[in-house]
Amino acid sequence: MSSELLFAVVGALIFTLGVAGTVLVANLLRRILAFNLMGSGAFLVLVGLAQRGGESDPVPHAMVLTGIVVAVAATALALALLRKQHEMKDSEEELTEIDDG
Amino acid sequence: MKRAIVIAAALVFGGLLINAIVDLPSSPVDLRIAVADNMANSGVSHPVTAVLLNFRGYDTLLEIAVLLLALIGLMAAGPMLPPPPNQPADALLQKLARIATPPVIVVGGYLLWAGAFRPGGAFQAGAVLAAAMVLLHLSGLLSAWNAQLLPLARRVILVGGFVLFLCISVALLAAGSLLQYPPHQAGLLILLIESGLTLSLAAILAGLFLFLSRDNGGAP
Amino acid sequence: MVEPVTFVVWLIVLPLAWAVAAFVTGERIGAWLGVVGSAIQTFLVVWMVATWDVAVPVIHRVGGWGAPLGIDLAVDGLALAMLLLTQVVSLPLTIYARSYFSEDASKSRHFWPLAGFLIAGLNALFVSADVFNIYVTLEIVGLSAVSLVAIGGGRAQISAALRYLFATLIGSGAYLLGVALIYGAFGSVSLATLIPLVGSNPPQAFALAGLLMLFGLMLKTALFPFHYWLPPAHGGAAAPVSALLSALVVKASFYLTLRLWTELFASIADDIAWIPALLGAGAILWGSWRAIQAIRIKMLIAYSTVAQLGYLFLVFPLLPGQDAIRATVMQACAHGAAKAAMFAAAGVLIKATGQDTMAGLAGMTGRLPLTLFAFGLAGMTLMGLPPSSGFLAKWQLIEAGMARDLWIIPVVALAGGLLTAVYIFRILSFAFLLSPSSVKIATVPRVQEWTAFALAAGSVLLGLRGVELMALLPGQVP
Amino acid sequence: MSATLAFDLLLSTALVWSAWRTITANRLDQAVVMFIVFGLLMTLAWCRLRAPDIALAEAAIGAGLTGALLLDALGALRKGKTARRRQ
Numbered sequence: 063m064s065s066e067l068l069f070a071v072v073g074a075l076i077f078t079l080g081v082a083g084t085v086l087v088a089n090l091l092r093r094i095l096a097f098n099l100m101g102s103g104a105f106l107v108l109v110g111l112a113q114r115g116g117e118s119d120p121v122p123h124a125m126v127l128t129g130i131v132v133a134v135a136a137t138a139l140a141l142a143l144l145r146k147q148h149e150m151k152d153s154e155e156e157l158t159e160i161d162d163g
Numbered sequence: 164m165k166r167a168i169v170i171a172a173a174l175v176f177g178g179l180l181i182n183a184i185v186d187l188p189s190s191p192v193d194l195r196i197a198v199a200d201n202m203a204n205s206g207v208s209h210p211v212t213a214v215l216l217n218f219r220g221y222d223t224l225l226e227i228a229v230l231l232l233a234l235i236g237l238m239a240a241g242p243m244l245p246p247p248p249n250q251p252a253d254a255l256l257q258k259l260a261r262i263a264t265p266p267v268i269v270v271g272g273y274l275l276w277a278g279a280f281r282p283g284g285a286f287q288a289g290a291v292l293a294a295a296m297v298l299l300h301l302s303g304l305l306s307a308w309n310a311q312l313l314p315l316a317r318r319v320i321l322v323g324g325f326v327l328f329l330c331i332s333v334a335l336l337a338a339g340s341l342l343q344y345p346p347h348q349a350g351l352l353i354l355l356i357e358s359g360l361t362l363s364l365a366a367i368l369a370g371l372f373l374f375l376s377r378d379n380g381g382a383p
Numbered sequence: 384m385v386e387p388v389t390f391v392v393w394l395i396v397l398p399l400a401w402a403v404a405a406f407v408t409g410e411r412i413g414a415w416l417g418v419v420g421s422a423i424q425t426f427l428v429v430w431m432v433a434t435w436d437v438a439v440p441v442i443h444r445v446g447g448w449g450a451p452l453g454i455d456l457a458v459d460g461l462a463l464a465m466l467l468l469t470q471v472v473s474l475p476l477t478i479y480a481r482s483y484f485s486e487d488a489s490k491s492r493h494f495w496p497l498a499g500f501l502i503a504g505l506n507a508l509f510v511s512a513d514v515f516n517i518y519v520t521l522e523i524v525g526l527s528a529v530s531l532v533a534i535g536g537g538r539a540q541i542s543a544a545l546r547y548l549f550a551t552l553i554g555s556g557a558y559l560l561g562v563a564l565i566y567g568a569f570g571s572v573s574l575a576t577l578i579p580l581v582g583s584n585p586p587q588a589f590a591l592a593g594l595l596m597l598f599g600l601m602l603k604t605a606l607f608p609f610h611y612w613l614p615p616a617h618g619g620a621a622a623p624v625s626a627l628l629s630a631l632v633v634k635a636s637f638y639l640t641l642r643l644w645t646e647l648f649a650s651i652a653d654d655i656a657w658i659p660a661l662l663g664a665g666a667i668l669w670g671s672w673r674a675i676q677a678i679r680i681k682m683l684i685a686y687s688t689v690a691q692l693g694y695l696f697l698v699f700p701l702l703p704g705q706d707a708i709r710a711t712v713m714q715a716c717a718h719g720a721a722k723a724a725m726f727a728a729a730g731v732l733i734k735a736t737g738q739d740t741m742a743g744l745a746g747m748t749g750r751l752p753l754t755l756f757a758f759g760l761a762g763m764t765l766m767g768l769p770p771s772s773g774f775l776a777k778w779q780l781i782e783a784g785m786a787r788d789l790w791i792i793p794v795v796a797l798a799g800g801l802l803t804a805v806y807i808f809r810i811l812s813f814a815f816l817l818s819p820s821s822v823k824i825a826t827v828p829r830v831q832e833w834t835a836f837a838l839a840a841g842s843v844l845l846g847l848r849g850v851e852l853m854a855l856l857p858g859q860v861p
Numbered sequence: 862m863s864a865t866l867a868f869d870l871l872l873s874t875a876l877v878w879s880a881w882r883t884i885t886a887n888r889l890d891q892a893v894v895m896f897i898v899f900g901l902l903m904t905l906a907w908c909r910l911r912a913p914d915i916a917l918a919e920a921a922i923g924a925g926l927t928g929a930l931l932l933d934a935l936g937a938l939r940k941g942k943t944a945r946r947r948q
Binding site for chain 1: 515519522526529530533536538541542544545548549552553556557559560562563564566567570
């Protein structure tokens, strides 16, 4: 097995871990991590598989660059929503505490 | 129960996937040949940059749109509390940030310029500049951005690179297709687009952090 | 002379341009830019349809390179029908949204840029002929749709947006791995290059790629049982957003499912066609059942979307028959117009009564007759009563099913129609109840009522002009 | 040849291990740190795949910016929690 194919297989494993994580993990921040693992796994499969003959291929390199940028955009949006949700949960609990008091 | 089913399904899926990858015969199309054949007309000598900004430049245009819209979504949905007043962090960090910023800007400029013929380009340059901005913020020298009160100049910088890219793409429609560079001007146009993108990408990527950040450096 | 074919480029560039312009200039000018931009796009697409006389797809080679090195845009009748639906539905919705958000600057500030990106993403998706480029357009559509759900800023909306975001990200992750496998197997991501290469005995990686991509797209289309994210998102968002999402966004991933199913994955799809059909039948029954039980108006409409999406998948065992494609495209267009009208009308009702419950509708037939009439017309389309486009869609569906002796399709379609009638009449019956005359209702600008009515009337009238729409698609017109 | 293969095997193991720990680590901050480690290992993998452009982008965006965003979010989420506990 060439190193390239080895990394493609590693990518497949990481993608699978990521999918299982997004389904099984309840904590949303952890789910964001798992989603990022899915993306990284798919990128490794893309480049590793394309270069399994041993030669470097610029086309998947450009695609992965695009993919990394899309992934950080999605991650930032997810974190923003998560933090907003957290912020609202806090203020709501304060409200209920005031009500109880 | 659910856990066991998901783990079993993941094992089966992973096995199938690895099996499919290992068994795959070589592919019938080889784009490396097409890329190499057309490098002379691409305007740059680094193949990845040629793919990113010329052969598949349309992907990149749409990708900047993704980044921009995620930033707008983040501004729409992010924390609504106004950022706290900027508090200086510890002196060592500040000193470090002051020392590090100029060389980081030089590195960013170098990466942008190098992209034409070796690894580098607008994305890496923009990311490095964004990292410098985040560092400045963490050391208390650059305050967080308020999504509700964004000055016009900052909005223009955020979208400027994308607008420039879009305008050049459309202007080239006169030659027949969207983003169809004339081979002789391709190098110059790509450098122009990348320069605009570097500034906007730096602002957008830093914005992803600065709009969200609510604890300034040493704030309690 | 500009070829009508390059109009397709403008359908992508224009909304991108007004999206960024709206971001820079703010909500007041942004709203006008959105409305004017949508009007120009509608004009362009109508012109394209009027001058359409080509039986083969028209190709625009971005960058002039041509596939497989470059990215091609391809317009065929199916893509054109979806472009038409998108512009014709989004124009009244932008007019509606301008009025709807006029009092609330903090929401509309972000609505216009995001709506522009969303429409640009949809148009780009319909004409893309490159599986990696499609991934990027899917992300534009998905992330802008999620952000639009979140602009309300309420706690339920943020939770719904998060849930929607995870669903759409898992969907695109699966799709992306499919693209990686396809590039590994064939060395290209261009549909035109890939389709002749697939052959009768493709490698296992290709079949796996097909499963991953189709699964990802079905998750994004909220096909039962992957619909869990849709009701809170569509039912919780602001009315113009719900309308855009239910009418157009889920149709985009459905369109891709249909396209990839019949073109790229035809060799593996035949054996598994009963799966989407079965899930579609499940969607019709489950979605309708939940709609019948709903307490909130917008939840009812959202569950109705889950059910109506089921019809789109019912035809899959009949593919690639042209009659089946016509039936499902007609259903997509009928549901698009009707559901946009319904969410718009619901927005008016909720603003007027100040509450999103069925009980609050009492007496509304007398107070807001135009809006209730619009709601009724849209309901007629969803039920499939003649002469609406919904009738035409269901008629074609039943005919296509009977032509191949698949009796289960007409049976499910008719049962679904009856269930639809139950929930539509249930909501209307609340509106016909007498209300105490002391109940005050807020005034809602007439333009919102009229745009809702225009969409509803359009969904009915489309039934009368369905032949013209179907003429865009290949094959014999009935 | 065998030295590079040994390195690749080691790197592969480390990648899968850090991904596994990201999912399974008991504490959230450990998971985030493991994810950043994973990003840095990815940078190495891109170098091994002769993709220096991706390696640069991964280091700056994948590990750097994403890591900073995650740590910042972690801090914000935790701050909310302690504030609640204090009340």
